[in-house]
Amino acid sequence: MPVVDLFTQRVDQLHTDFDGIDVLIIAGLYSIKINQSDLRVFIELTYEDTWDEQKYTRKEVLDHFRVEILKQEHKAVQSLKPLADFYIDFDTANEIFHL
Numbered sequence: 001m002p003v004v005d006l007f008t009q010r011v012d013q014l015h016t017d018f019d020g021i022d023v024l025i026i027a028g029l030y031s032i033k034i035n036q037s038d039l040r041v042f043i044e045l046t047y048e049d050t051w052d053e054q055k056y057t058r059k060e061v062l063d064h065f066r067v068e069i070l071k072q073e074h075k076a077v078q079s080l081k082p083l084a085d086f087y088i089d090f091d092t093a094n095e096i097f098h099l
Contacts, residue, residue, distance in 0.1 A: 029073070032083050042084035046074065 003014045018024060032040045081087075 029077055030080070032080050039086060040084045041086045041088060042081050044087060044089035 001014050003012045026034060
């Protein structure tokens with residue numbers, strides 16, 4: 001699998017032997033596109049949820065530009081939703097709850 005060094009922008013390859021592994025969970029925005037997946041889970045979040053999480057983790061500079069990026073990323077991620085086998089959302093109103 002590719003591994004990107006965020007400082008040097010160098011892309012290395014990581015080779016791992018998964019022999020004997022029964023369950024492997026791969027997380028990430030586009031992991032749902034992995035063809036060999038047995039189960040694809042879509043976790044419903046808004047860009048505001050992502051913003052709140054990034055404020056907590058301080059992984060990103062949080063400014064107006066970043067908000068616009070999050071909005072565009074949200075649109076791209078929403079387009080992947082039909083690929084999911086299972087959906088998780090955190091809507092407590094139960095009107096559209098589908099866990």
